[in-house]
Amino acid sequence: MTARGAPAVDLDAILAELGQFGRYQVRTYCFILLPIVFSAVYNSQYIFAAAATDHRCVVPECESPPLSWSAGPWAGWALPEEDGGRCARLQPLPAAAGACAPAAFHHNNTVACDAWVYQNNYTIVSEFELACEEWKRTLVGTMHSVGLFAALPITGYISDTFGRRTAFVLTAVSAALMGLVRAFSPNYAMYLVFEFLDATLGSGVYSTGFILALEMVGLNKRVLGGNIISCSFALGQVLVALVAWAVPYWRTLTVVLYAPSLLFAFYYFVLEESVRWLLSRGNKKEAARIIYKAAAVNRKKLSPESIRQLSEDTEITQSGELKSEEKETQKGNEKSDSEPIKNRSLAAEVIRSKIIMSRVAVCSFVWITTTFTYYGLSINSVSLAGNMYINYILTALVEIPGYALSVLTLDRFGRKSSIMTAYIVCGLALIALPFIPSDLHWIATSLNMLGKLCISMAFSSIYIYTSELFPTSARHRLLAVCSMIGRIGSIVAPQTPLLMQVWASLPYLIFGGMAVSAGLLMLLTPETLHQRLPDTVAEAEDIARHPHNTT
Structure with a gap:
């Protein structure tokens, strides 16, 4: 219970005294922006890992292993002219019995391919033989987006219940684990499942990092802070393209992109929890410790009123309003009686x-x-x-x-x-x-x-x-x-x-x-x-x- 008539903790006023965007906030942002960059990596890596790869049919009558992407002169009579033999090849004549000559292939009839040669072996298209099954390739991105949708309630629950820092670290490390497991997928089905799990468990990095960062800056700097985070996400997309350019093979690329995120587990020991969340949960002692630390780093001195609010048994809110025990009791009673009616109306x-x-x-x-x-x-x-x-x-x-x-x-x-x-x-x-x-x-x-x-x-x-x-x-x-x-x-x-x-x-x-x-x-x-x-x-x-x- 709070002291009768005691003033509330006015966090916005305290943040103004600390400095809207001081050295402490800058240091916090430096920690947070790196996982934000990697969140862009998690959200866009599939564009390169599952990129379309040009392919053509294997013509066993005219070529044998090791197969080359460049077809020989026989392509003129063994592959249809319309698409170059991407999914179908000209039907061999039974009488030719495996011969590779213009007379050995039907000039109009085609048959579906059962094997392909790929321009490169960089993506899952060649790895899992997805040629002529474009829907399977594009399904990877859709499953990722469905995972993003599923992540919304999960991340919100963890963040509000266990803290912003816990959700931030947990989602960053979970993404790393799911990505590394996916790098060793033996088949398409397993790859798809872990693409979904990666997005479901790891996509909360951005939202929790965004909240954690903005809850420690002053009101007048939130637009600036939000734009810094958005720009960091854009730079993360640049990073994934540069790394994919240098390391095109999807398995190696996935390991290179995801392995560093395991180090974010140490963030739990170096990153402070959101003061606003701590106050909302009633943990004013820890919130005061962080505020005093921020004041020392920013070389700012809190006013006697702010120190009194943090040290006395004051009510823990963020609005700066005055509330007494009687008001709280009355509000609770009114809420229990009328809230369903109000919600319905x-x-x-x-x-x-x-x-x-x-x-x-x-x-x-x-x-x-x-x-x-x-x-x-x-x-x-x-x-x-x-x-x-x-x-x-x-x-x-x-x-x-x-x-x-x-x-x-x-x-x-x-x-x-x-x-x-x-x-x-x-x-x-x-x-x-x-x-x-x-x-x-x-x-x-x-x-x-x-x-x-x-x-x-x-x-x-x-x-x-x-x-x-x-x-x-x-x-x-x-x-x-x-x-x-x-x-x-x-x-x-x-x-x-x-x-x-x-x-x-x-x-x-x-x-x-x-x-x-x-x-x-x-x-x-x-x-x-x-x-x-x-x-x-x-x-x-x-x-x-x-x-x-x-x-």
Whole structure:
């Protein structure tokens, strides 16, 4: 029980005294950013390990081991002209009995291949004989995305129950273990299972690291801190492409990428727990120890009031409000009696509101479009003309100015207009891409980069915009609904390479069409720049009716 009338621990005020982003926070960030970089490695390594590999049929009548990728002159009469014999070869005539001559093969009839020669043996396509089973190759990315979806409740439970640091270290080390086991997979099924487990157990590195980092910086530096983390993730994607370029064989690549993450187990002894989480769990003694340590490292002196709050038996909250025992007791009684009714009435009020439900529908489509286009462009960048590693590196690096643009434009030009512009420019660039002549592949690459820049800008902005559209009473839940539905895009995105079998440019037309549609649909939602965050459904509905209702 707290002392009657005792002041609460005002953590935001204490952080302001410590320094918004002092030496202690910088040191904490240095520890956290390395696993963030590796989280990008975990999330993109399959793009290279399961990359498409060119192949052709083995023609036993005309070649024998050791097989060479380059076919001899016999390819002109043994392999069909349409696809060069990727999945079928011309049918040998029974009368020829294994001869390799033009007269030994049927000129029109083909038979399915039962063995292939691969251009290289770097990926699982050649390792597990996935030629002509493109769906199995793309299924790897889909299973990874399903694992990301499954990770959300698991990571959240561990983080809220056992601490940010525990979740951070556990997910980083779990990813390393799952990745190393996958490197020794004897078959495709085992590889697929551990790709799923890798994402399920290890993808929480980013979210827990993000929370752990931001909970120790001041309010005015959270945008800066968030962008540093986002940029680190982009650099991690660059790292995986560079390592894959140097170590192309997928088994060796997986070991090289994942083995260093085992060292993150030592983070448990060098990284401090989140002060906010400790306070929320009632462990003010440990929280005070960390705050005093941060003050010493930052060479700051806490005020007598802050020292008193940390040393006395004060109530542990983060809002700075005053609460007495009577208020707590009364609040508990009221909550137990009325919470079910309030929850039911709130849900009914949200559902009855056509304005709120239309925003949920628009935001859900926008989230699907964003994840679908963002991950789709990353995955399909390796299929662009030119060096696939350079293409992927450029696609990753262009995210950094996209994040910077979101910071520069959201407060200056407004949330809605900035995000709409990003979607429409992204869509037009991708729609134009298929019409670029093949000999001008640098222009196609530039349009792809422009699309990725704009969708990255939109991705970093929709969290803020979506939150500002909904009332406080239902904000978290409605944001979660949009985000969860948005995962459909990331699950479907790995399958888009299959569309290239129909037309090489078809994925980009779909990405572009959805991006333009998302931008136009935002005409149905209001501008939220300088708007006071709505607390009730009625206030949220009023945003569109009274656009100048500022704080």
